[in-house]
Amino acid sequence: EDKVVQSPLSLVVHEGDTVTLNCSYEVTNFRSLLWYKQEKKAPTFLFMLTSSGIEKKSGRLSSILDKKELSSILNITATQTGDSAIYLCADAGGTSYGKLTFGQGTILTVHP
Amino acid sequence: KAGVTQTPRYLIKTRGQQVTLSCSPISGHRSVSWYQQTPGQGLQFLFEYFSETQRNKGNFPGRFSGRQFSNSRSEMNVSTLELGDSALYLCASRSTGERTDTQYFGPGTRLTVL
Numbered sequence: 001e002d003k004v005v006q007s008p009l010s011l012v013v014h015e016g017d018t019v020t021l022n023c024s025y026e027v028t029n030f031r032s033l034l035w036y037k038q039e040k041k042a043p044t045f046l047f048m049l050t051s052s053g054i055e056k057k058s059g060r061l062s063s064i065l066d067k068k069e070l071s072s073i074l075n076i077t078a079t080q081t082g083d084s085a086i087y088l089c090a091d092a093g094g095t096s097y098g099k100l101t102f103g104q105g106t107i108l109t110v111h112p
Numbered sequence: 113k114a115g116v117t118q119t120p121r122y123l124i125k126t127r128g129q130q131v132t133l134s135c136s137p138i139s140g141h142r143s144v145s146w147y148q149q150t151p152g153q154g155l156q157f158l159f160e161y162f163s164e165t166q167r168n169k170g171n172f173p174g175r176f177s178g179r180q181f182s183n184s185r186s187e188m189n190v191s192t193l194e195l196g197d198s199a200l201y202l203c204a205s206r207s208t209g210e211r212t213d214t215q216y217f218g219p220g221t222r223l224t225v226l
Binding site: 045092 | 157208217
């Protein structure tokens with residue numbers, strides 16, 4: 001069964017800090033790894049990483065996939081209080097689509 | 113395009129009752145997946161529907177069921193509610209026009225079982 005592990009489980013920083021969130025996966029048929037941000041309601045999509053697209057960047061957020069280490073990181077630079085959220089990493093593997101296996105999430109708190 | 117919508121947003125039920133949750137996917141999306149989110153277990157996959165057929169099922173008891181209609185709207189049903197069913201139930205839709213794993217989530221239904 002696919003397994004996704006995130007670390008740390010929680011993180012408290014101050015505005016302006018840079019943070020790195022980690023995600024490791026054990027999957028039988030890797031296809032893609034996704035990052036989501038969840039505030040009080042719906043998880044919102046951030047990035048999808050695949051074997052052919054191992055780096056993504058959007059503004060202050062960036063993510064890298066390490067296929068050799070079976071892991072991914074999500075970097076947030078110059079953090080803002082609005083970055084406070086749960087960050088979720090999910091694996092989409094197997095032979096069929098439609099199922100995501102999520103990690104426990106990292107709770108990020110950014111203080112002013 | 114309107115996002116994924118879920119109704120109701122909040123629900124309070126008592127043990128033994130049953131409940132039906134509804135999800136309308138993004139227009140044009142034909143795949144709908146359901147997830148349960150709890151503080152202890154995180155986000156767990158329940159099942160996925162495509163073209164009115166369940167294609168994938170997670171490790172949940174048979175009390176959890178679902179269906180999808182011809183307009184891609186989906187419903188999830190939980191029978192004989194237990195206290196442990198209290199959770200945020202999220203649905204997500206996915207475009208199947210291309211082979212993509214990206215799912216877009218609705219705001220969820222917060223179910224409380226008393």
